[in-house]
Amino acid sequence: xxxxxxxxxxxxxxxxxxxxxxxxxxxxxxxxxxxxxxxxxxxxxxxxxxxxxxxxxxxxxxxxxxxxxxxxxxxxxxxxxxxxxxxxxxxxxxxxxxxxxxxxxxxxxxxxxxxxxxxxxxxxxxxxxxxxxxxxxxxxxxxxxxxxxxxxxxxxxxxxxxxxxxxxxxxxxxxxxxxxxxxxx
Numbered sequence: 484x485x486x487x488x489x490x491x492x493x494x495x496x497x498x499x500x501x502x503x504x505x506x507x508x509x510x511x512x513x514x515x516x517x518x519x520x521x522x523x524x525x526x527x528x529x530x531x532x533x534x535x536x537x538x539x540x541x542x543x544x545x546x547x548x549x550x551x552x553x554x555x556x557x558x559x560x561x562x563x564x565x566x567x568x569x570x571x572x573x574x575x576x577x578x579x580x581x582x583x584x585x586x587x588x589x590x591x592x593x594x595x596x597x598x599x600x601x602x603x604x605x606x607x608x609x610x611x612x613x614x615x616x617x618x619x620x621x622x623x624x625x626x627x628x629x630x631x632x633x634x635x636x637x638x639x640x641x642x643x644x645x646x647x648x649x650x651x652x653x654x655x656x657x658x659x660x661x662x663x664x665x666x667x668x
Contacts, residue, residue, distance in 0.1 A: 493559050500548050512541055515560060518627060519567045526571040536570045543570075560637065561619045564627065612659045617652035624649060 488506050490496035499507025519540060523533040543566045547553040553562065610618050616638075623629040623637065635645040 494555065496559070497548055497553065497555065500545055503545075508541055508545065511544060511559075511563070512537065515540075515563050518560060518564060521627065522564065522567050523571060526575060532571075532574060536567055536574065539570050540567045556615065558615070558619045561622055564622065610656070613652065613655060617648075617655055620645070620649055621652055621656065 488499065488504070490499055490507060490510055496507055496510060500511065516537070519537055520533060523536050526532075540563055544553065544563060547566075610621065613621070620634060620638065623634050624631070629637070631645045631649065632642055634640070634649075635642045638645065640648065
């Protein structure tokens, strides 16, 4: 009977992935299954898409760890979320779904839906200007739809601290957005 290791911290888990240990890859898969399922369900209702994206995400992590593209400073859940989101967007573009909003944008530049999509893309871009912990917290809250309790558990905070941190991070983010609007006005 093979023994399996339960990795208690991210560094040990990534080291297990680097060594190609199946139990490390399985733990990554199991720990992030729900988060990636929720993301894929926003993009597609097809179960095969989910299975493909989940496997492609874990494989991409493995390849990035081996090639040195994964930074130990990166939060694993946020890193996997980004890979999975990119996989979803690739799958949609292969199916031709991303072409429609771009054409619609050219035809109806005043349309509020297109404006909101453009605003969302700009905000996602501006998130990169935040410190990693703020970016991670806001992504978990607004994009992954995690509760403050879940975020507190994930980031080893108290719920009150997570609530205050979210408020402060949103203040920083609003400042960045205002500066961006002033630069493009």
